[in-house]
Amino acid sequence: MGKARLEAFSDGVLAIIITIMVLELKVPHGSDWPALQPLLPVFLSYVLSFIYIGIYWSNHHHMLHTMKRVNGSILWANLHLLFWLSLVPFVTGWMGENHFAALPTALYGVVLFMAAAAYFVLQYCIISANGGKESLLAKAVERDRKGKVSQLLYAIAIPVAFWEQWLADALYVLVAIIWLIPDRRIERMIEE
Amino acid sequence: MGKARLEAFSDGVLAIIITIMVLELKVPHGSDWPALQPLLPVFLSYVLSFIYIGIYWSNHHHMLHTMKRVNGSILWANLHLLFWLSLVPFVTGWMGENHFAALPTALYGVVLFMAAAAYFVLQYCIISANGGKESLLAKAVERDRKGKVSQLLYAIAIPVAFWEQWLADALYVLVAIIWLIPDRRIERMIEE
Amino acid sequence: MGKARLEAFSDGVLAIIITIMVLELKVPHGSDWPALQPLLPVFLSYVLSFIYIGIYWSNHHHMLHTMKRVNGSILWANLHLLFWLSLVPFVTGWMGENHFAALPTALYGVVLFMAAAAYFVLQYCIISANGGKESLLAKAVERDRKGKVSQLLYAIAIPVAFWEQWLADALYVLVAIIWLIPDRRIERMIEE
Amino acid sequence: MGKARLEAFSDGVLAIIITIMVLELKVPHGSDWPALQPLLPVFLSYVLSFIYIGIYWSNHHHMLHTMKRVNGSILWANLHLLFWLSLVPFVTGWMGENHFAALPTALYGVVLFMAAAAYFVLQYCIISANGGKESLLAKAVERDRKGKVSQLLYAIAIPVAFWEQWLADALYVLVAIIWLIPDRRIERMIEE
Numbered sequence: 001m002g003k004a005r006l007e008a009f010s011d012g013v014l015a016i017i018i019t020i021m022v023l024e025l026k027v028p029h030g031s032d033w034p035a036l037q038p039l040l041p042v043f044l045s046y047v048l049s050f051i052y053i054g055i056y057w058s059n060h061h062h063m064l065h066t067m068k069r070v071n072g073s074i075l076w077a078n079l080h081l082l083f084w085l086s087l088v089p090f091v092t093g094w095m096g097e098n099h100f101a102a103l104p105t106a107l108y109g110v111v112l113f114m115a116a117a118a119y120f121v122l123q124y125c126i127i128s129a130n131g132g133k134e135s136l137l138a139k140a141v142e143r144d145r146k147g148k149v150s151q152l153l154y155a156i157a158i159p160v161a162f163w164e165q166w167l168a169d170a171l172y173v174l175v176a177i178i179w180l181i182p183d184r185r186i187e188r189m190i191e192e
Numbered sequence: 193m194g195k196a197r198l199e200a201f202s203d204g205v206l207a208i209i210i211t212i213m214v215l216e217l218k219v220p221h222g223s224d225w226p227a228l229q230p231l232l233p234v235f236l237s238y239v240l241s242f243i244y245i246g247i248y249w250s251n252h253h254h255m256l257h258t259m260k261r262v263n264g265s266i267l268w269a270n271l272h273l274l275f276w277l278s279l280v281p282f283v284t285g286w287m288g289e290n291h292f293a294a295l296p297t298a299l300y301g302v303v304l305f306m307a308a309a310a311y312f313v314l315q316y317c318i319i320s321a322n323g324g325k326e327s328l329l330a331k332a333v334e335r336d337r338k339g340k341v342s343q344l345l346y347a348i349a350i351p352v353a354f355w356e357q358w359l360a361d362a363l364y365v366l367v368a369i370i371w372l373i374p375d376r377r378i379e380r381m382i383e384e
Numbered sequence: 385m386g387k388a389r390l391e392a393f394s395d396g397v398l399a400i401i402i403t404i405m406v407l408e409l410k411v412p413h414g415s416d417w418p419a420l421q422p423l424l425p426v427f428l429s430y431v432l433s434f435i436y437i438g439i440y441w442s443n444h445h446h447m448l449h450t451m452k453r454v455n456g457s458i459l460w461a462n463l464h465l466l467f468w469l470s471l472v473p474f475v476t477g478w479m480g481e482n483h484f485a486a487l488p489t490a491l492y493g494v495v496l497f498m499a500a501a502a503y504f505v506l507q508y509c510i511i512s513a514n515g516g517k518e519s520l521l522a523k524a525v526e527r528d529r530k531g532k533v534s535q536l537l538y539a540i541a542i543p544v545a546f547w548e549q550w551l552a553d554a555l556y557v558l559v560a561i562i563w564l565i566p567d568r569r570i571e572r573m574i575e576e
Numbered sequence: 577m578g579k580a581r582l583e584a585f586s587d588g589v590l591a592i593i594i595t596i597m598v599l600e601l602k603v604p605h606g607s608d609w610p611a612l613q614p615l616l617p618v619f620l621s622y623v624l625s626f627i628y629i630g631i632y633w634s635n636h637h638h639m640l641h642t643m644k645r646v647n648g649s650i651l652w653a654n655l656h657l658l659f660w661l662s663l664v665p666f667v668t669g670w671m672g673e674n675h676f677a678a679l680p681t682a683l684y685g686v687v688l689f690m691a692a693a694a695y696f697v698l699q700y701c702i703i704s705a706n707g708g709k710e711s712l713l714a715k716a717v718e719r720d721r722k723g724k725v726s727q728l729l730y731a732i733a734i735p736v737a738f739w740e741q742w743l744a745d746a747l748y749v750l751v752a753i754i755w756l757i758p759d760r761r762i763e764r765m766i767e768e
Contacts, residue, residue: 005199005253007581012207012396015588018662019596020211024219025666027600031674036683050662054655061581061651075253076372079246086210086242090217098223107228180652197391197445204399204588212403216411267445268564271438278402278434282409290415299420389583389637396591404595408603459637460756463630470594470626474601482607491612 003070006078010060013082017089018053021046024093042096048172049092052112055179056085056119063122066137069129077122084115105168106161112172113154120147150175195262198270202252205274209281210245213238216285234288240364241284244304247371248277248311255314258329261321269314276307297360298353304364305346312339342367387454390462394444397466401473402437405430408477426480432556433476436496439563440469440503447506450521453513461506468499489552490545496556497538504531534559579646582654586636589658593665594629597622600669618672624748625668628688631755632661632695639698642713645705653698660691681744682737688748689730696723726751 025042028035060081067074091111095104127138141147153171161168217234220227252273259266283303287296319330333339345363353360409426412419444465451458475495479488511522525531537555545552601618604611636657643650667687671680703714717723729747737744 005203008200008584009203009207009249011581011585012204012588013211015585016208016211016592018658019589019592020215022662022666023215023596023599025663027666027669027673029673031670031677031680033679036679047659050655050659054652057585057655058648058651072250075250076246079242079250082210083239083242086214087217090214090219093219094223097219097221101223103225103228104223197395200392201395201399201441204396205403208400208403212407215407264442267442268438271434271442274402275431275434278406279409282406282411285411286415289411289413293415295417295420296415389587392584393587393591393633396588397595400592400595404599407599456634459634460630463626463633466594467623467626470598471601474598474603477603478607481603481605485607487609487612488607 003064003067006070006075007064010064010078010082011057013086014053014057014060017085018050018057021049021053021089021092024089024096041099042093045092045096045100048176049088051176051180053085053088055176056081056115059119059179063126063137066135066140067126067130071125071129073125074122074129077118077125081115081118081122084111084118087111088115100165100169102162102165105165106158108172109154109158109161109168112175113151113158116147116151116154146178149178195256195259198262198267199256202256202270202274203249205278206245206249206252209277210242210249213241213245213281213284216281216288233291234285237284237288237292240368241280243368243372245277245280247368248273248307251311251371255318255329258327258332259318259322263317263321265317266314266321269310269317273307273310273314276303276310279303280307292357292361294354294357297357298350300364301346301350301353301360304367305343305350308339308343308346338370341370387448387451390454390459391448394448394462394466395441398437398441398444398469401469402434402441405433405437405473405476408473408480425483426477429476429480429484432560433472435560435564437469437472439560440465440499443503443563447510447521450519450524451510451514455509455513457509458506458513461502461509465499465502465506468495468502471495472499484549484553486546486549489549490542492556493538493542493545493552496559497535497542500531500535500538530562533562579640579643582646582651583640586640586654586658587633590629590633590636590661593661594626594633597625597629597665597668600665600672617675618669621668621672621676624752625664627752627756629661629664631752632657632691635695635755639702639713642711642716643702643706647701647705649701650698650705653694653701657691657694657698660687660694663687664691676741676745678738678741681741682734684748685730685734685737685744688751689727689734692723692727692730722754725754 025039025046028039088111091104091108095101095108098104123137123141127133127135130137132138153175157168157171160171217231217238220231280303283296283300287293287300290296315329315333319325319327322329324330345367349360349363352363409423409430412423472495475488475492479485479492482488507521507525511517511519514521516522537559541552541555544555601615601622604615664687667680667684671677671684674680699713699717703709703711706713708714729751733744733747736747
């Protein structure tokens with residue numbers, strides 16, 4: 001019931017978030033290299049956030065694939081996740097424009113941390129409504145090392161940003177790399 | 193006939209509305225706390241409007257779920273609802289930038305009032321075209337206390353905004369809370 | 385083949401066009417009535433264009449409903465229509481900001497004229513690929529008085545804008561009203 | 577598995593990219609011809625990029641049509657393509673605002689080149705996961721003269737832009753024309 005529409009709405013919001021970020025790459029007035037140079041950190045933060053939203057879209061895609069039943073809690077847990085992700089363009093632009101300064105870098109981590117937490121809540125709601133601990137999804141994510149490590153790394157990166165900002169940025173890149181190694185857990189479960 | 197496309201178009205517009213609002217959160221030039229502080233009221237108004245659009249999406253989702261027949265009136269009643277909701281980013285931004293001043297707060301209420309009225313018109317059109325008073329939807333929303341209370345609270349909040357603006361804002365928050373308690377009416381009817 | 389995706393892409397573009405227009409309603413800095421007043425013509429032009437895009441979406445919806453076969457010509461005729469409609473936010477904003485001055489009003493007419501012409505081309509391509517003159521759609525739009533009258537009125541409005549701009553604006557409103565009276569031709573044909 | 581959602585997300589992103597570009601056509605303050613004139617190069621670059629995104633959408637549409645199996649590599653190859661296409665609005669705006677100056681023209685070519693390369697990678701991933709060299713798609717694109725010629729012309733245009741910028745622009749227009757002649761390869765294969 002209504003799964004198609006939940007996916008369509010999420011796809012719409014994620015597609016807009018991922019595309020709207022490029023608007024922070026403001027067209028410069030000059031037409032030479034020096035005009036382009038200040039955009040480099042904005043571009044790098046765009047690449048990082050594009051990958052993060054891509055990871056969320058891909059995992060969201062896999063998670064909803066196993067779902068059979070939709071209820072009110074799932075609708076709102078999903079909106080809650082989209083809320084935190086909708087803040088990504090703002091923190092991306094802020095971090096990029098300020099050359100990865102301490103506070104913007106920390107806030108970027110806070111938004112990523114909250115989005116990851118919202119993802120867990122959504123996962124919990126879907127499992128509850130779709131067979132509980134015996135469900136396909138529950139088994140697939142039982143250990144969920146990647147998710148736990150990501151949460152931990154975000155939590156470390158936030159205070160670290162005020163001490164050594166580049167280390168925090170490196171942690172965000174690390175988490176992205178961890179996830180880019182594709183998550184075959186659910187795929188494998190289905191095949192078995 | 194055409195129900196899927198009506199849903200897809202509505203989902204698209206609602207996804208854009210909910211995401212475009214975040215563009216009002218303009219990236220500040222500084223990178224410290226004082227630079228972030230003026231954004232607080234804009235952020236709060238964003239959260240409130242995000243929840244409102246989420247509520248509309250969720251209710252719209254449930255209402256269209258029961259619908260079997262689409263006609264011209266439903267298409268236009270739906271566009272009418274989307275028109276008022278498309279003004280939400282504007283009034284949200286105006287209210288946020290002016291720290292919930294009297295006139296923006298009142299105008300926010302006017303847009304919410306008109307959107308709620310447009311929702312009732314859409315509901316009426318769907319019931320008319322899908323079995324009338326004996327239909328599933330008609331029975332599910334027969335009493336519709338939430339809808340009536342919301343309309344009343346908006347109508348109260350609009351003049352109150354000019355007298356005590358924070359009271360009006362509190363009323364908007366109250367309506368959002370009323371709706372966040374999930375509307376199980378239609379879900380229950382279907383199960384029965 | 386591929387009809388669903390053609391609809392989805394068109395819905396996406398139309399949803400964005402209709403929503404992006406509201407961004408021309410720039411949040412004013414003051415919070416009183418005088419701050420709101422200069423937005424009135426922008427708002428009026430927004431309402432007019434919202435209705436026009438709504439009409440196109442609704443007619444497009446009906447036209448594609450009868451379609452069975454998609455080919456390359458239809459894809460490109462559809463993109464051509466979307467191109468002209470994508471210019472609507474620009475001419476709407478220009479017309480609104482200049483209080484319906486002569487040249488913006490005329491250009492608004494040019495874009496509407498070209499969009500209407502593109503719609504005819506799309507209609508022709510769909511009829512060609514779906515049974516020709518004997519097809520359901522061909523019969524439904526055989527006379528197409530509304531379409532021809534609209535084209536004529538746009539063609540009149542463009543030069544008239546330089547002479548008496550309000551008359552041209554009145555013609556645009558008139559065309560919108562003509563179409564708002566719902567087009568039951570195709571609906572009726574299907575029922576018969 | 578999941579093909580519908582991959583298409584929906586891609587359609588969403590492409591629809592937003594194609595529509596967001598029009599935002600670079602900033603509403604001018606005057607209401608006469610001289611106010612409109614500086615927008616001409618921006619408009620021309622918009623037309624060119626609209627056609628390019630249309631070509632990508634159309635080819636993407638045909639390519640995914642033959643696809644039966646989706647896996648993680650396809651998801652990411654698709655996101656990689658969307659990443660490069662998401663930069664099109666930026667380079668379009670930069671090229672338009674600077675009247676097709678050398679560096680923006682060259683960068684436009686770089687983005688087109690990378691998007692074309694990403695398209696090939698996606699094609700390769702789809703073929704690998706859907707039957708390999710014996711698959712319908714593999715046979716349809718076996719020679720792929722258009723694709724190879726485009727890549728070559730982009731590679732030529734990039735250095736040429738620094739020497740004779742108009743020649744580079746002419747090459748971009750030429751590639752667009754090559755592709756506008758519809759690609760019936762896949763269509764023909766399916767019919768056979």
